[in-house]
Amino acid sequence: MRTDRVALLTYSTKPRGGVVHTLALAEALAARGVDVTVWSLGRGGDTGFFRPVDPAVTVRVVALPEIEGETVGERVLRSIAVLGGAFEGGYDIVHAQDCISANAVRVDVRTVHHLDRFTTPQLARCHERAIVDPPAHVCVSDAVATELRDGWGIGATVIPNGVHAQRFAVAVPARRAAPYVLTVGGIEPRKGSLELLEAFAAMRTPGVELVVAGGETVFDHREYRAVWERRAVELGVRPVLLGTVADAELPSLVAGAGVFAFPSVKEGFGIAAMEALAAGVPLVISDLPVFRETFSGAAVFARGPQALAAALDAALAAPDPRRAAAGRALAARHTWDAAARRHLDFYASL
Incomplete structure (x- = not known):
């Protein structure tokens, strides 16, 4: 053809x-x-x-x-x-x-x-x-x-x-008042937003922010978001909600994260997660077959809020340089x- x-x-x-x-x-x-x-x-x-x-x-x-x-x-x-x-x-x-x-x-x-x-x-x-x-x-x-x-x-x-790996690899990390756990994709059921909220509340690392970027969608997730916001209040968590981030600012935001959380319950690939690897940021991700296929050797896999919390704490306390190098190489190949x-x-x- x-x-x-x-x-x-x-x-x-x-x-x-x-x-x-x-x-x-x-x-x-x-x-x-x-x-x-x-x-x-x-x-x-x-x-x-x-x-x-x-x-x-x-x-x-x-x-x-x-x-x-x-x-x-x-x-x-x-x-x-x-x-x-x-x-x-x-x-x-x-x-x-x-x-x-x-x-x-x-x-x-x-x-x-x-x-x-x-x-x-x-x-x-x-x-x-x-x-x-x-x-x-x-x-x-x-x-x-x-x-x-x-x-x-x-x-x-x-x-x-x-993935545009080089764009994230050379990004100047954004500076915030506190170290932060970053997720990109907004607040919706498919992104595992409630699971991440529960996990963040269970983390032991002090002085860390939860930063949520993105969220543009054709579907109506207002009811789910209302539940998420009520649960945040109950847990005493004050997430930083950035909404849609300008494309020019996204690499720095990703590069500045202490750890990138991607707890989706349904994905086809995970471009945002691959961008985090390109920036050298530790990646903690759901234990799904699609993620095992794509990110094995470069990410930490977690199932459930408690395991997710422990993995986030560990990544912040002691980033693994070998896993980071594997992640950069993986992103560069895509x-x-x-x-x-x-x-x-x-x-x-x-």
């Missing part, structure tokens, strides 16, 4: 893992001479992405105005309709990065970053169609590919994510150019 013109479709301009992946892959493909266009929805008046995009990549942002009182299901269906109505064809490859864009247009490839479980009928149907309808699939880890095969009988090509090469081989095989 020809790969002269490629369209990559994503659902948002905000800094989420799938969007980070889309932009980095687009730039790496363009560096290899491919004519790449990234299509996305612009929520809340956004006309561009959360960071500058290489001019070699064409960007098409389709406006999606906010509607007061709209449910998540209604917003997802409207997102599908708006993106589908604006999309223009003429590409050799149309590659969707999420279930919204895979429902919006007829695609050649779908990347399954992770698999969700929805109880709302509208969302469940959209999720199902975005898995079964595309003729070809990419997964970012063997663990997700196994889920796809076991759950749907679909075979996928595994192409791991890259390049976006390698991901782009493998995507081009995959496109050509279709």
